[in-house]
Amino acid sequence: MTRALPAVPLGEDGQPLFVLPDELAIDTDVARRVIADFIRSQLRQAGFERVVLGLSGGIDSGLVAHLVADAIGPERLHCVLMPHRTSSPASRADAETVVAGLGCSSEIVEISPMVDGFFGFDARPGAAGPEGLEATPLRRGNFGARMRMSVLYDRSVTWGGLVVGTGNKTESLIGYTTLYGDSASAFNPIGDLYKSQVRQLAAAMGVPDGVITKAPSADLWPGQTDEEEAGFSYPELDRLLYWRIDRRRNVDELAAMGFEIAFIARVERLVAASEFKRQMPPVAKLGPRTAGVDYLYPRRRPGSART
Amino acid sequence: MQSRRIALAQLAPALGALEENLARHHELLTEARDHGADLVVFPELGLTGYQLQDLSGDVAIRLDDPRLAALAADTTGCSAIVSFVEESADHRLFIAGALLEDGEVRHVHRKLFLPTYGLFDERRFFAAGDLLRAVPSRLGVGLGLAICEDFWHLPVAELLALDGAQVLVNIAASPGRDLGATNEVGLGTATSWRTLMRAYAQLTTSFVIFVNRVGVEESITFWGGSEVIGPAGDTLLSAPFFDEGLFVCDINLEDIRRERLALPLLRDERPELQVRELERIITERAGIAQDASSEPGGAEGPEVAPELGPGRPAGFTGSAIGHRNTASAHVDAASAHRATATAHRTTASAHRDNASRHVDAASAHLDTASRAEAAGPDAP
Structure with a gap:
C-alpha cells in the first residue's frame, strides 16, 4: 500500500513554490523528527548544548537554522552572517529575516578585510604579494569560504557550540563545495537531502517563501547562480543523481529513461572527480594499527564528551 | 482466558x-x-x-x-x-x-x-x-x-x-x-x-x-x-x-x-519435502551433482533458459522435457541470447520508471552541451 504524493505548496502568485520530482518527495514529518533527534544526539554525545551556524541568506543554511531551532530551541542557536564586500545585499536581508523569524542570537562578521588582507585590494598588495591582486574569482571565493569556516570555529569556542554543516546532497555529490570551507562542520543534518528535498522540507518548516524561491547561489561573486554556472536545473540534476546513486541505475538505463547522454556523462565526471571531497584524506599505512583503516571506533563513546 | x-x-x-x-x-x-x-x-x-x-x-x-x-x-x-x-x-x-x-x-x-x-x-x-x-x-x-x-x-x-x-x-x-x-x-x-x-x-x-x-x-x-x-x-x-x-x-x-x-x-x-529438495540443491550448488533441472547450455547458478522470446519469462520454458531435447541446438548462441534478454528486461523496467517520471517543463529545454563547463569552487 502506498500513499498519495504530497502537494507542493503554492506561493502568493498561485504557482507552486518549487518543482518537486515525484520520486524525490519525502515524508517531511518523519524527516523533521529524525533530524531533530539527530541534532540533539550529536550535541549530547559531544557534551555540547549549543550550535553555531553560518547563515548566508540561502535556503540550505536557512533550513538548518529552522531545524536546529526546532530541535533545541532558538535561544541555543547563534547565527553568524559573514558577507563579503561583493556579496548580494539581498542575501543579507534574507538572512536577517530568518534570524528575526526564529528569534535566535546573531552577529555580522565582514570577511572582506580577511580576504583583502591576503589577496590585496585597490592596487595595494596583501600577504600574497602583487600576484594576489590578479587572483581569479574562484580563488577568492574558495578563500572566502575558508575564512568563514575559520570564523565559525572561533565562534564555536566563544559561543560554546558545535558548528553545524549546511551542505546538501546534490552539491556534495557533484563537488560544488569548498574543501575545508563550507564543507567543514561537526555534523550535518541535511547532507543526505537533495536540493529538491531541501526545498520541500524548508516549505514544511516555515522557511520564508522568498528564501525558498530565489535562485540558489554560492554568492562567491556578484550575480553568480548555481544553475547558470553548472548548466542544469536542480530538479533534473537531483533526479539523475537519485537514479544513479540511490537507485543504482547504470548509464544505459539512465539514457533509456530519457536523460541526455551528454548530461549523464558530465555528471558522472563531476561525481567521480569530487570523490576526494567526500572522504577523509588517506593516511599512509605504516604502523600496525591506523586510524580509519584498522583502528575503527565510533566518533563518540564513553569518555568522548566534553566535560 | x-x-x-x-x-x-x-x-x-x-x-x-x-x-x-x-x-x-x-x-x-x-x-x-x-x-x-x-x-x-x-x-x-x-x-x-x-x-x-x-x-x-x-x-x-x-x-x-x-x-x-x-x-x-x-x-x-x-x-x-x-x-x-x-x-x-x-x-x-x-x-x-x-x-x-x-x-x-x-x-x-x-x-x-x-x-x-x-x-x-x-x-x-x-x-x-x-x-x-x-x-x-x-x-x-x-x-x-x-x-x-x-x-x-x-x-x-x-x-x-x-x-x-x-x-x-x-x-x-x-x-x-x-x-x-x-x-x-x-x-x-x-x-x-x-x-x-x-x-x-x-x-x-x-x-x-x-x-x-x-x-x-x-x-x-x-x-x-x-x-x-x-x-x-x-x-x-x-x-x-x-x-x-x-x-x-x-x-x-x-x-x-x-x-x-x-x-x-x-x-x-512438508519438512521432509524441504529436506529432500534442499539436499539436492545443496549438492548441485556446490557442483558435486549435476544440476537436474537446468537447461543444457544454461549458465551455472539459477535456472535460466538458453533462449528467451517475447512473452516467455526467464527461468521457465513450459515443457522442460520437450525443451531439453531441442535446447542443444541453441547452446553456442546461448550467451548472446541471454544478453539480448537482459537488454529487453532493462528496457522494460526503464519504461516503467519513465511512466512515473515527473516532467519538469522548466528544465526540458536546457541545452547542457552549449554551456561553458562550470568553474565551480575547487575545480580539480
Missing part, C-alpha cells in the same frame, strides 16, 4: 556504556514487573549499543558473568529477554539474546545471520551462531528467539514454529532509512518490517513480538515501532516510531489454538 502480559522495552541504549545500560535494564525490569508483565523484551544489543566496531571486545561478557546473573535475579516470577555481546570460551564474539526466567539464564540465541553489506558491517566484528532452537518458557508455550537480520531469512521463523514455538520474538537494532513520501508509514524500513511481521505471524500461526530500539548512533537513527502481532496477522500493539518507552500488551494464548485449528498451515507443512 490464557492471558499473558508482554512488556516491550523500546529503549535507546548508550553506546559502549555497559554499566549504564545494565542499570537502565534493572529499572525497566522493575517497572515492567510492577505492571504485572509476564515477559519483558529488550532490543538487540540493548546492553551495549549497536555501532561498537572495535569497542565490541571491550563490552563483551561471558555467560557466567555475575552482571548477567544479577539481571536474571530480577526475573523471579517472570521472563525477560536481554541482548549483549557474548564472548565464548574460545574468544569468539557473538551478538546474543538470552532468555532469563526465575533467576536463571534459560536459553541463549546467537545471531545467525550477520548483515555485512550496505550500511552494515557485522561480520567484520562478530561470529555467526550455529544453533536455532525453540525453547519452553514460563509463558506456558514454546518460545522462539531470533535477532534482527535472522528474520530476513525465510527458514528461521518456520524452523522455530516447527520446533514448537508459538510465540516468536525478534529483537532488533534496525536503522531507519528511505523517507519516500509514498511509503505506507513514511519510512521504507518500517514498511518492510511491518510486512514481514504480519506474514510470519500468519504463516506460522504464532504470536510475533518485535522489539526494535530507538536512539541515534553516528549517522544512524533507529526507528522503534515495536509490535505485537497475533496469530491471524492482527495488530495488537504498535509502539510509536522513535520514542523511548515501555509498552505493555496482553496476549491470549487461546488465539493460537483457535487459529491453528481454523488454518492448519503448520499441520500441513
Whole structure:
C-alpha cells in the first residue's frame, strides 16, 4: 500500500513554490523528527548544548537554522552572517529575516578585510604579494569560504557550540563545495537531502517563501547562480543523481529513461572527480594499527564528551 | 482466558556504556514487573549499543558473568529477554539474546545471520551462531528467539514454529532509512518490517513480538515501532516510531489454538519435502551433482533458459522435457541470447520508471552541451 504524493505548496502568485520530482518527495514529518533527534544526539554525545551556524541568506543554511531551532530551541542557536564586500545585499536581508523569524542570537562578521588582507585590494598588495591582486574569482571565493569556516570555529569556542554543516546532497555529490570551507562542520543534518528535498522540507518548516524561491547561489561573486554556472536545473540534476546513486541505475538505463547522454556523462565526471571531497584524506599505512583503516571506533563513546 | 502480559522495552541504549545500560535494564525490569508483565523484551544489543566496531571486545561478557546473573535475579516470577555481546570460551564474539526466567539464564540465541553489506558491517566484528532452537518458557508455550537480520531469512521463523514455538520474538537494532513520501508509514524500513511481521505471524500461526530500539548512533537513527502481532496477522500493539518507552500488551494464548485449528498451515507443512529438495540443491550448488533441472547450455547458478522470446519469462520454458531435447541446438548462441534478454528486461523496467517520471517543463529545454563547463569552487 502506498500513499498519495504530497502537494507542493503554492506561493502568493498561485504557482507552486518549487518543482518537486515525484520520486524525490519525502515524508517531511518523519524527516523533521529524525533530524531533530539527530541534532540533539550529536550535541549530547559531544557534551555540547549549543550550535553555531553560518547563515548566508540561502535556503540550505536557512533550513538548518529552522531545524536546529526546532530541535533545541532558538535561544541555543547563534547565527553568524559573514558577507563579503561583493556579496548580494539581498542575501543579507534574507538572512536577517530568518534570524528575526526564529528569534535566535546573531552577529555580522565582514570577511572582506580577511580576504583583502591576503589577496590585496585597490592596487595595494596583501600577504600574497602583487600576484594576489590578479587572483581569479574562484580563488577568492574558495578563500572566502575558508575564512568563514575559520570564523565559525572561533565562534564555536566563544559561543560554546558545535558548528553545524549546511551542505546538501546534490552539491556534495557533484563537488560544488569548498574543501575545508563550507564543507567543514561537526555534523550535518541535511547532507543526505537533495536540493529538491531541501526545498520541500524548508516549505514544511516555515522557511520564508522568498528564501525558498530565489535562485540558489554560492554568492562567491556578484550575480553568480548555481544553475547558470553548472548548466542544469536542480530538479533534473537531483533526479539523475537519485537514479544513479540511490537507485543504482547504470548509464544505459539512465539514457533509456530519457536523460541526455551528454548530461549523464558530465555528471558522472563531476561525481567521480569530487570523490576526494567526500572522504577523509588517506593516511599512509605504516604502523600496525591506523586510524580509519584498522583502528575503527565510533566518533563518540564513553569518555568522548566534553566535560 | 490464557492471558499473558508482554512488556516491550523500546529503549535507546548508550553506546559502549555497559554499566549504564545494565542499570537502565534493572529499572525497566522493575517497572515492567510492577505492571504485572509476564515477559519483558529488550532490543538487540540493548546492553551495549549497536555501532561498537572495535569497542565490541571491550563490552563483551561471558555467560557466567555475575552482571548477567544479577539481571536474571530480577526475573523471579517472570521472563525477560536481554541482548549483549557474548564472548565464548574460545574468544569468539557473538551478538546474543538470552532468555532469563526465575533467576536463571534459560536459553541463549546467537545471531545467525550477520548483515555485512550496505550500511552494515557485522561480520567484520562478530561470529555467526550455529544453533536455532525453540525453547519452553514460563509463558506456558514454546518460545522462539531470533535477532534482527535472522528474520530476513525465510527458514528461521518456520524452523522455530516447527520446533514448537508459538510465540516468536525478534529483537532488533534496525536503522531507519528511505523517507519516500509514498511509503505506507513514511519510512521504507518500517514498511518492510511491518510486512514481514504480519506474514510470519500468519504463516506460522504464532504470536510475533518485535522489539526494535530507538536512539541515534553516528549517522544512524533507529526507528522503534515495536509490535505485537497475533496469530491471524492482527495488530495488537504498535509502539510509536522513535520514542523511548515501555509498552505493555496482553496476549491470549487461546488465539493460537483457535487459529491453528481454523488454518492448519503448520499441520500441513512438508519438512521432509524441504529436506529432500534442499539436499539436492545443496549438492548441485556446490557442483558435486549435476544440476537436474537446468537447461543444457544454461549458465551455472539459477535456472535460466538458453533462449528467451517475447512473452516467455526467464527461468521457465513450459515443457522442460520437450525443451531439453531441442535446447542443444541453441547452446553456442546461448550467451548472446541471454544478453539480448537482459537488454529487453532493462528496457522494460526503464519504461516503467519513465511512466512515473515527473516532467519538469522548466528544465526540458536546457541545452547542457552549449554551456561553458562550470568553474565551480575547487575545480580539480
